[in-house]
Amino acid sequence: MCYSDVISLEQLPVHSLLNPLRRAFGQHNQVILEAPTGAGKSTALPLAMLDWAEIEGKILMLEPRRVAARSVAHYIASQRGCAIGEEIGFRVRGESRSRATTKLEIVTEGILTRMIQQDPELEGIGLIIFDEIHERHLTTDLGLALALEIQGSFREDLKILAMSATLSGLPLDSVMPEAISLKSEGRSFPVDIIYNAVSASKNRSQHQSHSQWIEHMGRCILDLLKGDNAASEGSDDLSNGSLLAFLPGQGEIMRLHDFLASRLDLNQFSLCPLYGNLPAKAQDKAIAAADDGKRKIVLSTNVAESSLTIEGITMVVDSGYKRQARFNPKTGVTKLSLKRISQASAAQRSGRAGRLAPGHCLRLWSQEEQGRLLKADEPEILHTDLLPMVHDGACWGVKSLCELPLLTQPSQANESVAWQLLQMLDVVDEQRKITAHGQQAYELGCHPRLAHMLLKAKSLSTGTGSDELTGLACLLAGVLESRSRSRQGTDIGNYLREAGQGESGQQVRRWMKKLKVNMSLSEIIAGAASSDIAFLLALAYPDRIAKSRGMSGYQLANGTGVILPDNDPLSHVDWLVVADFQESEGRTSGRVYLAAEIDSAAFKEQLSFLVSTKNYCGWDESKGRFFAETQKCIGQIVLSKTASKKPEPSQIKAAITEQILAKGLGLLNMDDKLVQLQNRVKLAAKLDSEHGWPDIDDASLLANLDDWLGPYLGDVRSLSQLKALDCYTLLLNCLEWDKQRRLDSLLPCHWPMATGTKAKITYDDSGRALLNVRLQEALGMAQSPVLANGKLTVTMELLSPARRPLALTADLASFWQGPYVEVKKEMKGRYPKHLWPDDPANTLPTRFTKKKTFNAKS
Template sequence: MDQLPVLSLLAPLREAFSQHHQVILEAPTGAGKSTALPLAMLNWDELKGKILMLEPRRVAARSVAHYIASQRGCKVGEEVGYRVRGESRSQASTRLEIVTEGILTRMIQQDPELTGIEMIIFDEIHERHLTTDLGLALALEIQGSFREDLKILAMSATLSGLPLTDLMPDAISLKSEGRSFPVEIAYRASSSQQKNRSPHHCIEHMGRCIVDMLADDSQLSQYSHGSLLAFLPGQGEIMKLQEFLSSRLDLNQFSICPLYGSLPPKVQDRAIAAASDGKRKVVLSTNVAESSLTIDGITMVVDSGYKRQASFNARTGVTRLSLKRISQASAAQRCGRAGRLAPGYCMRLWSQEEQGRLLKADEPEVLHSDLIPMVLDAACWGVKSLAELPMLTAASKPNESAAWELLKMLEVVDKQRQITSHGRQAYELGCHPRLAHMLLKAKSLAQNSGEHELVGLACILAGTLESRSRGRHGIDIGGYLREAVQGESGQQVRQWMKKLKVNPDLSACIAEASNEDIAFLLALAFPDRVAKNRGVSGYLLANGTGVTLPEHDALSSVDWLVVADFQENEGRTSGRVYLAAQIDTAAFKSRLAFLVTKQEHCGWDDTKGRFYAETQQRIGQIVLSKTAVSKPDPKQIKSAIIEQIRTKGLGLLNMNDKVLQLQNRLALAATLDKDQSWPDISDDQLIDTLTDWLGPYLSDVRSLSQLKSLDCYNLLLNQLEWNAQQRLDTLFPCHWPMATGTRAGITYDDGGRALLSVRLQEALGMALSPVLANGKLTVTMELLSPAHRPLALTADLASFWQGPYVEVKKEMKGRYPKHLWPDDPANTLPTRFTKKKTLNQNL
């Protein structure tokens, strides 16, 4: 500890905080920023209040707290403690508290002045978790209003691509050297991986590499005293690799230790601790071991090069898990694990050439994650948009909009995006807003009806859905109820009951639970996931998404479901259902009647080629019943026509060549004639403004033939005033007068070219190509044969006459001997006729 590089910055850091309350510290892997720095701060006399240090992951928070407490010679929970979700080891007198990031936002919401806290340390801020960005934003809000004396220390392994100085322009920046030993790097991509680009095909390759490395006493002997750390995308790959290695390694020599977030704390501790019984450890980890966490004795690393990334789909309201390549920054962090305590060795299971193509750094979660919890925090804080907070990166607009819409649907915020009383109660429960809404509604119903078991069942269902580890009992959520009241999820169930001030008999709740009650409660939380069976293609959710169930599952053939847990996976067209409950259709007329809406609908009948109107009973995108309307409202028909055009495109209209030419001419005019304001009539703009330019002419349209008969060219042309039409015709004419009397057509393409097609004999005597738009656009000449076939294409007629024309003349003179092919075309009179007729006319 005395040799860690960050210790050299203790004096500058103390000096910095004496001058300013914001400091940015860049300290690479091995510098000691997560351990030695907070440990030393406990001896600073000027820090009278509590130090709060944020860690991105629970396993790191617990590990760091235990380590610092051991260095201070105290028990965890006394001078040094930690707080993570579901577990707290701290007290009022605790001076250094390690917390996960989500805990900080709760603390700020409950006490905006953060009474008693003097400093907040954001560790590993470069990882850019949602809770990191939000926690920093709220801390800066507090510092700028309630607590000017609050000290903020933002620590990062790298500042590359991290806009911290933009967010904190007055902060003092310090930089520490890293302390890592040299790491030898090798690249070994499997042939199957290069073809398939998926880690599913390289588990065996990875396993063989590990076995070979551990058996290599010659080339890798200098690293053989330590343990090995393997990075994989997720729990599934870890279990497969553990099975592979267990049958090939001597378990008397090696301990295979999995490490991922949902493991019990004792199992995680075993993976982190030093190897025992003279064995070497083989730790199989997700990216929880990438930073902050030091695993004792690691000298060798094997990196799959993949991570599992969650991306929120704003349209379906569900998170999709996909396998992604890690970034170069992440690869460096993983590699550095081998050189924390001694020289190490890292094998990367991809090519060196591919290494150069990896992203420089990981994208922040705020760009692709589910923003519902963050938006709820923002609403509780009193803002109506995440843009009102000092965020490191602007949030994804579609994902944020989807989050606000869901909170409105769940009555958590009102139409003005202000938190409701119901919303504040939901926030206090500390679970996902969907589940909080279900719990509160269940309590209200239980109080009104006397069904006290209903709120207990709601708590059990919420515990099932929030459980980090579930058995496999099929899709029916009813098969998981007993499991949910055990262990960590059982503790959570009882905490919710305590907050709701209810105390039902959980055993009785489970014994008396009916499918009807379960489906009703889940529909409160997931009204957009009521699903109707659509036959061989699975189910249609109320939000319009398709999902499927395993064919052998008992629920796969029922008519109606409410889906509580499903997931979209890359490469699949439909989501996969994991938990659901059957709905009795009779419930839509009783307890679930709140889901059914009545609305007038107009649409297009492809068979009859007409628009129609009907009254529909719907659950979201699912139609329960419909009744034809004999006299539809003309406004509804007009809206249906416009919607149909938006769906199927402008091809439903008479968008002939004249319209296309008008579009291209106006696009050129907007570019080359800045003295006039020209309208945008591009396809995208026309689709966006259908109501304005087409709407007034749809009052009597009822069929496709009537729609096609509309003169779109004149509708669009008439958007121009008369003077503008005249100016357009002057600058970008549709015809060019030839000396022969022919009005040659000019065609404008979408590349900005004006093309004049005319027989070569009629262009004789023209020294230069015509120019348009006051000399800004040279016309491209398409010179044709007497049979109107293309001979040449040129925008420089003078050069054509002097050069390429000679070859054209040689070839064409024999083919068309009756026509004129002069030796001096630039000085020959043009003609529309043969040589003989031309000669007679001239006489």
């Protein structure tokens, strides 16, 4: 790690907390430490702890990223004066430099979880340090939960230190209520922040916009390096300093790299990419001090956001974007989308420029947008694929993740999908108890899908005298777990040879050793048959068997649509098994990255167990009636169907629900009265939140059809009968009687005017209450009506005698004093028989003409 040798560890702010921290561990085994960027918590603190008598046993420190784990370990070892792998070591996926006598071991978060599963008492471990816990990675939350379980059950003496750059929005008190909290000041230099947003265009496509901000970023970097930017005015530091640029992913890094490489003198500047999939040597080059006299430009993802100090950085250029993976439980796949970072992340990034000297940060968004960013990043547990985590939970013995002391409870939908898939793969039984197969799968140390495939291949190979199928399964798993691949099309068979090389090759050999495969990789590759590849992938991805839809791509067994590039050799085959695909923002179909062709004959032979028979009821548009048939299916793909007898009421009910989910709530009687009820309840939930109003918006109604609509479908036999259902009353009855009365009181549908008229109040989906009334009936009103216990002012839509709109105002007093004068001038001549007084605020209202009003008074 490249910390300046000029600054001694004793000068770092965290040094003042060493004694208080020792005293804290003398009183309690849980400590929470808040230490901002530059405090020295990742380096000075564990280095000092090596000599503390209070800590008996090995110290484990968790880092969220491999590059940080390796760098921190090397730096502390150098400060300690020992070789890496002796007293100081590290362990990351695919690389370990540690031994039994190692006193401080830096590990990535997933390593800890496996250590706990293998040894629930963590024998020999005295302290676990969770560094950068604010990043809220899935493995961080799980590792902390399991460590707390151990501390509470087996190891009361185990010490836990949770460290964070910020505690804002971090609910550590909920799982560590008795922990002692300490706070350190940061050690960072001032950073000037400049905003320079890329100009927007409404007519620009997403691709053009994406290319434009990368080009904008490139030009900003060139200006900074030349001293032509506002951030560099009056500063000599920038003429010699290095630059760190934050981008969302590898693709953007390489595009910016190419842009800069063609415009910079590479004899003066060194361009260094930095991302997770980069080989270790290239990562080391990016974070090491430049020793060739060149100024360094580091193009990084958020791996450089925390725990790393890159020598010589005085400038940060921040794109403001990150690539977020969000799991879709309906399709069972993760969608990647470009998202704005949070304010906390922006602060971390800008702080990189002030770690060793005063610096400058250029943010490529507006200062106004900065205020609209989320305060902190969402925890991964809310939006990521929970399958590996649920597998961990099952191995630990829980039947729901809520049984663990988690900082944040997971998405219920995502967790439910994970348990269902584990049951399909025979990893857990119907009671969510881990099976022997599931335990063996966990010990293989790979994704549950791939572990299932490996074990099934081994089982099928037993007794055949050949390990070829098992070896092929190991190679396929190597392809799918590889952190980087070449581009050789979507056919997974093209990647077998490279899967046997480098880091992935080492992992393949470890699996082969565990599964006792006595063949060489070259023999396995030479004998690999496409039918075997497809069969093995179908074992791992039964929900991703795909049938061609002609020109529109393929349909997966889980119902998702996917596409392949037109020129790909697999783009015109009838059947595929898709091993890797992703959904992207703005695209209706996912893009396939890895697949294999499969012969449909396999569904009658070795894959016949995937075929199910079901009775289906649907709606025939052409004949206008429901029909029933027996289908043979793989998931949602229909292989064959035969007509059956008249559908049963229960089948029709299921078919109606399917139609509504497919075509929307428009099939129901969603009249204006019902829409008004939805808008009123939504507004009540906002203005009267303490009373717990239900969600009855369209999305919630679709998600809960069985609850509110299902009980009333028993006698429905046609879509016309469905349309006749009084859905307003059904929804109103979802509210208890006291809630109905409270809603009418808070947000009434009518307002009593002094004239006796009950003026209608309309609520729109933006939260506005609109009262329509003729202007003459509003005379004498000093202010607009106020609803919801004074929290909502009604907007008055004042109408002409012919009930045409004249004015719209939520401030009636101001209207009478100003705009009314112009309205009166225009309307008095058009409606001379009606009242247009000079003092409207003090005139009695009327529903009649002047003559009728006068006669009534007489």
